[in-house]
Amino acid sequence: MKFWKVSDEEDYWVRGIYLTWISLKPYLTAQKDLYATKSKLAKVMSNKELFDYFLANSREITSSPEGLGVFLKGTKAKYHVLKVCNPYCGPCARTHPLLEQLYETGNIDLQIVFIPGGGDEVRIKTIRHLLGIASQGDLEKTRQALDDWYSQDKKDYEAFATNYPLNGELTKQESNIKAMQDWAEKEQITHTPTIFINGYELPSTYAVDDLKYVLH
Incomplete structure (x- = not known):
């Protein structure tokens, strides 16, 4: 079985991509979670009945x-x-x-x-x-x-x-x-x-x- 042999330059390039992904993954995951949270929050904030309830109980x-x-x-x-x-x-x-x-x-x-x-x-x-x-x-x-x-x-x-x-x-x-x-x-x-x-x-x-x- 033959394996693809990469040059040192290609090896550095692949490693660079991998390290970049590893470093960005927590950020991208956090961003995805943030978008999901914002979406859920928008649904809550746009609930008219909930708003009316809080408003009626304010000053x-x-x-x-x-x-x-x-x-x-x-x-x-x-x-x-x-x-x-x-x-x-x-x-x-x-x-x-x-x-x-x-x-x-x-x-x-x-x-x-x-x-x-x-x-x-x-x-x-x-x-x-x-x-x-x-x-x-x-x-x-x-x-x-x-x-x-x-x-x-x-x-x-x-x-x-x-x-x-x-x-x-x-x-x-x-x-x-x-x-x-x-x-x-x-x-x-x-x-x-x-x-x-x-x-x-x-x-x-x-x-x-x-x-x-x-x-x-």
Whole structure:
């Protein structure tokens, strides 16, 4: 019986492939397990009945937020999503496009309540400006302004204000700002963003990105 004889170069090549496979196998196995886990997790997170159960057992709003902040009405809304946020909060900026995508489906009314989270004048100016834009009643302009603000890597109020000039609208926002602050204190809002769905706080087991699976 004849055996195939390999050259030293071929032997090194085969050994190299074998060693590479041995070193990568745990990683590839782990990746396969990770994909399987993610798939199972996605099925759990998209279970509407389970979401409703957790939501109904989470914290409920005790005072109505009606009339506060910015309100974007959905075309066929079945859910009211309330986002309590700070215009300079990084996580708030990251959740904005996710909530915008939900809003575009028409399934939700999106309400945004702003709190300054520090009370410095620039933050209050920014909130006042966003409220002033919304008070003009132009839905698309309001959405664009929110997108422009939150998409900035470095928040620049002066540049933003130049792009969205206002006149008397700014002086009319003080009562709204105070009402939002009073409401947030009454509801004991301790961090931003805080999300409420139909008056109940989003359970900690869910992220904003998970809402696309259950709010349909």
